[in-house]
Amino acid sequence: MxxxxxxxxxxxxxxxxxxxxxxxxxxxxxxxxxxxxxxxxxxxxxxxxxxxxxxxxxxxxxxxxxxxxxxxxxxxxxxxxxxxxxxxxxxxxxxxxxxxMGALNKIRKFDSFTGQVIVECGCLMGDLDNYLSTKGRQLRILPSTWRTASIGGFIAGGSGGIGSIRWGFLRDPGHLLALEVVTTEKDPKILQLNSRSSESLNHAYGTNGIITALTLATSSLIQWQQVVIDCENWSDAVHLLQSCANASVNLFLGSLLEKEIIEAIPNWSGVSHGKHRLLLLVAPDGVTTIERLSSSIGARFKDLGGEGRGNGLRELTWNHTTLHMRSIDSNWTYLQMLLPQNEVEAMNIIRKKWGKSILWHLEAVRQQGAQRIAALPLVRWQGEESLGELINDCKKVGAVIFNPHVISVEDGGLGIIDSDQVNTKKIFDPKGILNPGKLRGWT
Amino acid sequence: MxxxxxxxxxxxxxxxxxxxxxxxxxxxxxxxxxxxxxxxxxxxxxxxxxxxxxxxxxxxxxxxxxxxxxxxxxxxxxxxxxxxxxxxxxxxxxxxxxxxMGALNKIRKFDSFTGQVIVECGCLMGDLDNYLSTKGRQLRILPSTWRTASIGGFIAGGSGGIGSIRWGFLRDPGHLLALEVVTTEKDPKILQLNSRSSESLNHAYGTNGIITALTLATSSLIQWQQVVIDCENWSDAVHLLQSCANASVNLFLGSLLEKEIIEAIPNWSGVSHGKHRLLLLVAPDGVTTIERLSSSIGARFKDLGGEGRGNGLRELTWNHTTLHMRSIDSNWTYLQMLLPQNEVEAMNIIRKKWGKSILWHLEAVRQQGAQRIAALPLVRWQGEESLGELINDCKKVGAVIFNPHVISVEDGGLGIIDSDQVNTKKIFDPKGILNPGKLRGWT
Missing domain, CATH: 3.30.43.10 (Uridine Diphospho-n-acetylenolpyruvylglucosamine Reductase, domain 2)
Structure with a gap:
């Protein structure tokens, strides 16, 4: 030992x-x-x-x-x-x-009136979502690792994912409604925090309190339909993604992958036709509308039907896209950003300089109440300096970077120290023993 | 005779x-x-x-x-x-x-998988919504006259209403999925139109075909909670409305009325406290989040609980606000507009010139995928010239006017002739007998 x-x-x-x-x-x-x-x-x-x-x-x-x-x-x-x-x-x-924390995995309470669920931190999101489905509910936001990720870990360190097209990001008010937290002090306390007090532990990587249970909002269960649309032209594809996101259609996922990515990843969305591809999860009553939007630009529409138990569109998107690309060639890494609203123009500028050493992977998201486009592009690894230059170029065209190549809580976000996070740590973790070095504002 | x-x-x-x-x-x-x-x-x-x-x-x-x-x-x-x-x-x-058309009021079919409903044009929206509630569904967008308005009339001439905060406007793709239409020609035909062909009859005031049945998308039934928030300061109230609309909370209504309006209209939202008031319909799991947003600016929050059978918040908003104000003083009329995104500044400019001859009534809406603020201000009637001047002033600050004081289809919208509407009339109503004079593009 x-x-x-x-x-x-x-x-x-x-x-x-x-x-x-x-x-x-x-x-x-x-x-x-x-x-x-x-x-x-x-x-x-x-x-x-x-x-x-x-x-x-x-x-x-x-x-x-x-x-x-x-x-x-x-x-x-x-x-x-x-x-x-x-x-x-x-x-x-x-x-x-x-x-x-995995053994703390009980679903403690489900409120059938509000749909709120109280769940212990270690519960796997797949298990939780399955449970909710028996109640006519579902989780609002899920990572592509939703089957195996824990709910506590996702709230502590995730930000968005499948569902963000409708429900925005985890830190938006409305998702996390309460927390049970154990403090790290001489006589550790077990605290019940309301939604306001919980905010400073949301996305703090478990550095300012031990989350043992969470109260979360859920949404009505929908039998999402898997829709795939192939587009010849990138600009058309981006605009179609936006039309779909802006339409009065309930969507749970709106991803767009460049054709090189489609050719490389598993064929769960059908074989590649050498075109850029939109991957959508659409409410049953929205499928014909998406088909109509798709046909209006002459794109190739395919309804794959409901989701099965195995891998489907979900497992081709968000960071699973990166996973699949890296499994073929580990020289791929990635970035995360919110694109500026002249999306196509911004991407064209980057493409002109960087060529196919960056492949675009877009995700439609709701940000501050507006439908926007986030990007998780695949980036050919050419060293840290090159990556830094690319990040700067993306910033120059107006993208907001959420850098996944940093170790502190703050650097992965907006780079700003959140004094509420730090103040909470002072109270709940006065000696600063929770993963020292992770919360930059503390150290 | x-x-x-x-x-x-x-x-x-x-x-x-x-x-x-x-x-x-x-x-x-x-x-x-x-x-x-x-x-x-x-x-x-x-x-x-x-x-x-x-x-x-x-x-x-x-x-x-x-x-x-x-x-x-x-x-x-x-x-x-x-x-x-x-x-x-x-x-x-x-x-x-x-x-x-009121006798054609059958609900023909409900599809429990998609939630789509096929209904005849004369069915009252209140009856349709009641029916849907027995299926765990509800209408997405309703006028404040929802109890007594017909669904055909609403699609033919409405634009938005209760629900627009989430579902946008009736002409957004996704709401109207199909139509049954009778033509006015020598041997009138009964046609089944898909969503694309139906578009040109959407909001054409029944001037280019006789709508006899409609296929509509619906949404999951939610037990909306009535929430009322009083704010001392107008600017705070507007920003709170925006925070609520931008939050990850399911809302069905987000209205804001100036205190003079609250003092005048029926007290179904509680007695006036001499403050501006937000009227919200909130999903049960969102109430605590709205309370938190409200308390963060020191506003007075009140949860009135679920909706009853009688008049409630719905009947104080959209054009019912105008109705109530006019029932007290018929010198009130109104305007309809989408505010520019510097909402408070724009309203301040108008207030400075027009004083309390305009009282602000705001409605949060989803427009092109973004949460925006529409206004249906009460306007003291001072003649047509004065109204024209006010409209111009609103345009000058960047508002988009949807003028409710005009008789043609086009003038009430963006003032643009919709060639699809006109072309459809050529085919379905070749003699132009459907309310001649109403579709400007035809006459």
Whole structure:
């Protein structure tokens, strides 16, 4: 076992009821990583990070005990959901303890009047969504890893995804309605926070409180239909995506992939016809309208019908697009941005300089109440300097970058220190033991 | 009986099965009007308009027969739903026959998979919405006269209303999915039009085909909660309305009324506290979020709970606001516009010149995929010239006017002749007998 940590620390931990202690070096290494290898930069920065120790509480009492013991010995404590993130959200920057939250996975309460659900942090989103479907409800926003991601991890570190075309981003008011949080102090408390108090823990990567349960808004269940539209011309395709998003049609996904991407990724949307492709999830009553919009520009429309149990359009979009491209050629990495509203012009400028070392992958999103286009372009890795230059070029044409190649909470967002996040950490994590180094505003 | 029409015309009509003929002068006058008296200008222009004759078909066959007979004798034919419009939609500009469509009121089919409903034109929206609620669905967009308006009349002449905050406007693709139409030609045909072909009859005031049935998209039924928020400061109130509309909360109504209006209209939203008031219909899971947004600016929040059977917030908004104000003082009239995106600044400029002879009534709407603010301000009637000056002032600050004081289809919209509407009239109404004078592009 690890010698960096004090003996009494281990003794205290060993006494905790309902706590699994994982000491296999392989397991510890595995639980110290997420999918940050999408970024060569993060791979270099985080590759050496490793927990000293991994614990898995089976109940909240064990979480409280671990919080108290880590506080007592000033041991860094990093929370881990399902580890499906791409930004090192759960990577212990200064070692210490990684706490696996997966056993806290109960769905505690469903309110059939409001549709609100109270769920423990470790519940997998796929399980939660399946449960909700039996109640005529569904999750509003999901990552492409929705089957295996944990709900706590998604709220703590996600931002948008499937559903963002209708429901915007996780930090928009309306999604996260309450949190149960365990503090890391001498006598850790278990707190029930209302939606206002919960905000500062939303997207704080678990650095200012241990989220143990969440109250979330859901939406009416819809039998989404998978629609695929092929376009010869990129500009037409972008405008069609916008027409679809602006129409009075209920959409759950509106992705557009350049033809080179369609040729490379799995054929779950049908074989490539050498054209750019829109991938849409459409409410049943919207399919004929989308077909009409599509035919008005002479695009090739295909209704693939309802979603099955296996992989479908969802698993070709958002960061799964990146996943598939990297599985073929790990020299692909990616960026994340909100495009300026002269989308096509901006992309043309970038294309002119960067050619096909950037391939466009667009996602229609709702941002500040308006339908906008986000991009998660594939980027050919040509070193950090080149990536920096590309980022600058994108900023110059008016894109807002959400850089996935950085390790701090703030740098991945708007680069601004959120004083509410920091103030919350002062109260809930006074010693700053929750993954030190991750919240830049603290360190 | 009327002498302007040929004797054989009457004889032919009398032979039609299932056709009620109304010849009382009082009834004829009543059925020649709608609520155009909201506009002193329309009152002057339309006050003298009167049908020669009113018929009420009890089945489609009778509609077809009337269409053929009017064609044969070249008699103007004007369609009337429930007559709840405000723009003289169903006023026979050149006399002739008014045809009451109210007996064609069957709900023909509901598709539980898509939620689409096929309904005859004369069905009252209140009845249709009640029916849909038994299927877990509801109408997407409703006028404030939703209890008594007919669905055919609303599609033929309405534009938006309650629900526009989420679903935009009736002409946005996605609402109207198909139409059944009877032509006015020698041998009238009954046609089934798909969504594309239906578009040119959408908002054509029944001037280019007789709509007998409609296929419409609906939405999941939500138990809307009535929320009222009082604000001291107008600018704060406008920004709060925008925050609510931009939040990830399902809203069905977002209205803002100046305090002078709140003091005057019925107290179904609670007694006035001398403040500006937001009237919101909020999904149950959104109420706490709206409360949070409200309290963040120190506004006074009140949750009135679910909607009852009687009058509620709906009946205080859209053109019911105008109705209530006019019932107190018929010198109030109104305008309709989309505000420019510097809303408060624009309203301040107008206020500075026009004082309280204009009272602001705002409605949050979705327009081209973005949350925007429409206004239906109350306007103190000071003559046509003054109204024209106000309209110009509103245009100068960037508002887009939808003038409710004009009689043609085009002038009430963007002032542009829609060649599709005109071309459809050429085919479906070759003699131009459907309310001649109403479609400017034809005459």
């Amino acid at each position: 690890n010698n960096r940590l004090p003996d009494n620390f281990f003794k205290d931990l060993a006494r905790v009821d309902g706590l699994i202690i994982i000491s296999s070096a392989n397991e510890i290494q595995r639980y110290s990583r997420d999918f940050y290898d999408y970024s060569p930069i993060l791979l270099e920065k985080l590759g050496h990070c490793c927990a000293d120790f991994v614990v898995k509480p089976l109940a909240i009492d064990a979480v409280i005990a671990v919080a108290g013991i880590c506080y007592k010995y000033s041991i860094p404590l990093t929370l881990r959901g399902a580890g499906t993130g791409n930004y090192g959200q759960c990577v212990p920057l200064q070692g210490g303890v990684v706490m696996l | 009327n002498n302007r029409l040929p004797d054989n015309f009457f004889k032919d009509l009398a032979r039609v099965d299932g056709l009620i003929i109304i010849s009382s002068a009082n009834e004829i006058q009543r059925y020649s009007r709608d609520f155009y008296d909201y506009s002193p200008i329309l009152l002057e222009k339309l006050g003298h308009c009167c049908a020669d004759f009113v018929v009420k078909p009890l089945a489609i066959d009778a509609v077809i027969a009337v269409a053929g007979i009017c064609y044969k004798y070249s008699i103007p034919l004007t369609l009337r739903g429930a007559g709840t419009g405000n723009y003289g939609q169903c006023v026979p500009l050149q006399g002739g026959v008014v045809m009451l």
